[in-house]
Amino acid sequence: MIWLEYAIMQRALIACVLAGFLMGLIGVFVVRMRLSAIGYSMSHGAFAGAALGVATSINPLATGLAFASATALLIGPIADKARLHADTITSIVFPLNMALAFVFLTLVPEVGLSSQVANILWGSIISMTNSDLVYLATLFAATLATVYFVWKELFAIMFNRKLAQADGINTKPFVYLIIFLAGVVITFSLKLVGGLLIYALIFNPASTVLQFSENMRKVVVASPLVGMSTTVSGLIASLFFDLPVGSCIVIVSTIVFAVALLLSPKRRRKEENNK
């Protein structure tokens, strides 16, 4: 573990732990509330924003956050007000964000192939600064506190949104909250994993754990741990094979999900029932 003696590596490891945990946690709500398409649009919104930041030499974190928030507003309250179906709005917003990202990346010719562009596309461990870690740690505390305080509402909405509403819960603000939180978590983790790959880390840990557990409380505890383990394993793999960290994290996370699918007792039961 000689590499851990370097500050850059220590920062990368802490970032992997925090970002992996956060994405694993928020992923449970995104997957269970069937917001996957929305989450996908959010990650590309953050990516487009970060691209704008790189092109205009503004902090990509700030522009990424602004774009993710704008996307959250567009696919949350604004789409609801305009009575647009989630599929419709995400089908429009996702390609728009991608188009904007590529326009921004080619807007200033000298930026086109820079390492900064590569960083936001594929992720980079050397890009993580002390400030990034402070932001991630603050977000970590804020997300845990939010989930703790509104757990009852989120628990009911994850079971069935319509029934939660029928029981007197105003579901909309909680769904918007999860969309917004997903956007912020994605933005702050973008530098590490990259805009094109980050969504896998929202989806994979939660989907992995849901193959095994029949207790939602355990899912909410286990998914962040799986997220954290896969980001750390991906980091180690990237150092070992000298490959981009984002790609390694996503490959590890996908392998873990594939193994979970093979071992899933729930799937085995389903197959037995179908026979």
Add this chain to the structure above:
Amino acid sequence: MSEDAVIRLEDVSTVYEGESRPAIKDINLTVKRNELVYIVGPNASGKTTLIETINGLLPPFRGKVSVFGLDIKSNGQKIRCRIGYVPQDFMVKPGEPYNALDVVLMGRYGHIGFLNRPDKKDKKKALEAMKLIGIEELADRPMGKLSGGQQQKVMLARALAKNPKILLLDEPFSNLDPDSRGQIPILITKLHEEKNLTTLIVTHDIHHMLDDCNRVIVVTDGRITFDGTPENALPLIENHPHTATLEGHHH
């Protein structure tokens, strides 16, 4: 609204998102306290839409819905805390990470309030509701491992756990086994009487009708085509297996 009127719909039409044709049209309906009303009609006639318009899950496109004298548009959340609702054909997928007690306890969430957690009292009420329905032994079982009938009983317990003033039950007996089909309707009648509930039961099968039912509403093609006593309704319905043919005989 008269003092006894618990539910009132005035010229209500409801249109589903993305559709131009209303699912229910120009509905005028008053339900008094402690009435036990059956809503019958053919499939896709608008029965479920009517129920979901009453509890505000579907906003009316036109007209006004009042429950307990309050407009559902501006007081939906408050009103729904006092309505026990069992949706039609509710089934969870195998492997759902919720046990039966979790689901019944959710019926209490509206009462508990924002930022609060269910306490021992809430858990006790949820277990009492499960005991009443006869499913207390299922409390720790995962929902996905329960049969359709057991899941329907869990949903009934969830509706009762909130101590409702109104019960809206959409095809509540459809998945029950033959034994439960005998017991659960009797239990609902008993609760309706003992707790002074106002109960609306949707069914497309008139053989499920309870003896204590004092009013039958027939919904056909989104409109109320009959509203009267079971004595008057039954011969008509029995003579017309497709209740659509009731249109024109009444009103």
